[in-house]
Amino acid sequence: MSTMKPRHRRLAIAGVLLLAAGAIAALVFNAFRSNLVFFYSPTQVAANEAPAGRTFRLGGLVETGSVKRDGVRVTFVVTDSAKTVPVRFDGVLPDLFKEGKGVVAQGKLESGVFVAREVLAKHDENYMPPEAADAVHRATQAQERAARSLVSEGNAGAAGGKP
8 A cells, every 4th residue: 555646545545434434324224224113003904004024013092891811911902993903912011001091012913913022001091102192083083984974975865865
């Protein structure tokens, strides 16, 4: 390298530094992407929008009457009032976990059952995770629109049949 002109030496050093910075950035972005966990509602899971074989968060309401305990294994159903997803969890549930209340579970979907590694419950009487509240709100709106559509079709049919 002693026979290189100073200009070429500076370019070589800049190239090596740029290459090292690119490699570091690639490693950081790869680590960030592999640790990123997305939130899905039961409707999205039913529509196969959730990643197969990858960890994600499932949120909604614990369906009333669905909690079954067998030792440390707990099974329950999460709903957004439109669709439901069965959940299996081996461990101790949070004290605030209750039927009819908001829940977010982190885990993977295996053979149609969400196997949770972690279960998070509401914090107080009115709390529901924002993503879960939004999913429940969207599902409720869709059900109301469908009900109004059926009612309006029924009224149109009844009105059309009268002389």
